[in-house]
Amino acid sequence: CEPPIARACQAVGEMIRRRMLADVREDEADMLALDYFNRAMERNYMPAYNSVGEMELAKGRLLSDKNESLRQTGGGLTEEEGEEMLFHYCRGLELCDRAGCAGWVYGHLNVAEFLENVPDTLWAAIRDRVSLEGPAQPEGRWRAAAGMGNLWAMDRLARLECRKGHLQEAAGLWEQAAQMHYPAAGLHLALYIYGPGCEREDVRQYRLWLEQASQDGSARASCELAKQNLSSDPFLSGMLLARAEEQNQG
Numbered sequence: 079c080e081p082p083i084a085r086a087c088q089a090v091g092e093m094i095r096r097r098m099l100a101d102v103r104e105d106e107a108d109m110l111a112l113d114y115f116n117r118a119m120e121r122n123y124m125p126a127y128n129s130v131g132e133m134e135l136a137k138g139r140l141l142s143d144k145n146e147s148l149r150q151t152g153g154g155l156t157e158e159e160g161e162e163m164l165f166h167y168c169r170g171l172e173l174c175d176r177a178g179c180a181g182w183v184y185g186h187l188n189v190a191e192f193l194e195n196v197p198d199t200l201w202a203a204i205r206d207r208v209s210l211e212g213p214a215q216p217e218g219r220w221r222a223a224a225g226m227g228n229l230w231a232m233d234r235l236a237r238l239e240c241r242k243g244h245l246q247e248a249a250g251l252w253e254q255a256a257q258m259h260y261p262a263a264g265l266h267l268a269l270y271i272y273g274p275g276c277e278r279e280d281v282r283q284y285r286l287w288l289e290q291a292s293q294d295g296s297a298r299a300s301c302e303l304a305k306q307n308l309s310s311d312p313f314l315s316g317m318l319l320a321r322a323e324e325q326n327q328g
Contacts, residue, residue, distance in 0.1 A: 084123035091115045091129060108133065128177035128185045134170030135192060138163050142200065167192075167200075168208040178219070179211045183226045186212065190219030190231075224251065229260040236263070240270050245277060256290060264291030265299045292318070297325035 091114030093099055094107050102110060114134065118126035141163035145155045155163065171189055178185030194216040196204070205214070213219055217238060223231030236251035249271050255263035268287040272280040285306070291299035300322035307315040 081121070081123070084121040084126070087114045087118040087121075088123060088126050088129065091126070095129065095133070102282075123184070124173065124177040124180045124182040126165065127173045128179075128182050128188065131170045131173030131175075131185065132188060133178065134166045135188065138166035138170060141166065156313040159302065161172045164203055164207060167204050171204070171208050171210065175210045175212050178222065181226070183223050183228045183231075186219045186223040186226075187228065187231065190223070190234075193219065229255045229258060229263070233260065233262050236266065237270075240266075245271060249278075256287065256294075259294045260292050261294040261296035261299070262295060264288070265296045267291075268299065268302070292321065294327055295328070297322040300325060 091111045094102050094114065097107060098307070112130065115126040115130050119130065119225045122144040139156060141159055145160075145163070148154050154160075161309045174185040174188040176185065178187075189210070189212065193201075193214065209225040212222060217235070220231045220235040220238070232255040236255070239245075239251065239294045240248040246313060249267065252263045252267045252271070256267060264287045268291065270276060270282050271278055272283040272287060274284075285303075288303050288306075292303055295308060300318045304315045304318035304322065307318065
């Protein structure tokens with residue numbers, strides 16, 4: 079197995095799936111992308127497992143949306159369609175789970191997003207059918223992804239720890255992500271750890287983390303700093319608001 083071949087197949091498959099190749103017909107795109115992903119999967123390339131998992135989850139969502147639309151007029155999916163929906167969801171979760179547990183962090187994130195948003199009734203139908211190696215709760219997936227260095231997952235996990243009152247754990251995660259210049263991490267350190275009314279309120283730390291978050295690209299942090307400087311330095315406040323507008327557009 080040659081990893082470059084697998085990477086090339088994955089790259090072409092993603093370009094086709096995302097409709098980036100103008101010479102590929104719309105009605106052929108998904109099947110052609112799947113063909114390239116399958117070639118990469120034959121070489122045990124985990125990003126391809128995740129991509130096919132995403133496609134399967136999308137098929138499940140289409141049927142789920144159709145079911146919700148039909149229910150508004152007193153209908154619903156046929157038994158065959160319902161089984162097909164569950165099949166796509168289960169296969170999608172299992173493929174993403176395999177990718178995540180093998181080291182492809184986006185597999186964990188896809189499973190976490192599904193678990194966080196799936197209705198209880200639908201999960202009850204899926205739970206006994208799906209076979210997952212990793213955690214079956216969003217928190218476990220975020221923790222796994224955070225352990226692999228994913229900044230978004232660190233932020234999600236830190237927010238959860240903060241809601242639980244575990245401020246030390248939350249601050250540690252946010253500081254780690256902020257050191258890698260993840261904008262939301264510095265912002266959340268300021269707002270939820272050192273900000274006004276917080277248990278660990280600290281004016282100096284509050285401003286320092288807002289400044290870093292603003293420099294890292296957080297429009298919200300730039301706005302907060304602009305409000306702080308409005309009376310003492312209107313010119314600086316205006317510059318910060320202009321920066322926030324630019325960051326928001328970006």
